[in-house]
Amino acid sequence: MARNSRSSRWLPVTCLLVGSGLMLAGCKPLPPSKPASEFTPQEARGAAVFQAKCARCHYPTTTRGKHGPGLQALTKLQAMPSGAPPTDARITQTILYGHEMMQPVPIDDAQLHDLLVYLHTL
């Protein structure tokens, strides 16, 4: 609930950023993230990986930027902030090899797999 009211507060910002290409979802509200209470065990493991490896730079449930862009609805968008499609392959590449201002993140295969499953809940 708190999350929904927060994302609607950010909606005008979302619309403003469309022109600058930072936010490609348009002005429509983003689909809601899956509540943590409904996570499968694998999604919950992925959420813990996100907390450990990504949360210091990315918010998961808003598009508001921290050090990097907010990742709400990442896999449901047509494109990531760079314009690349948000496929598991491109996201994996971003994590393992970095992207522009983002350094590569050391992660093992099992953690990566759980993390990708979690990213689909956002």
Ligand code: HEC
């Ligand atoms: C030390 C800070 C930092 C950490 C840790 C970090 N990121 Fe990033 N991330 C960034 C920055 C900065 C960008 C913007 C990069 C750019 O200039 O395109 C970014 C961009 C991204 C993008 C968008 C890529 C694109 O093509 O637009 C994704 C997806 C992403 N990060 C996912 C993750 C995930 C998942 C993790 C955890 C495994 C993670 N990041 C950890 C800083 C970080």
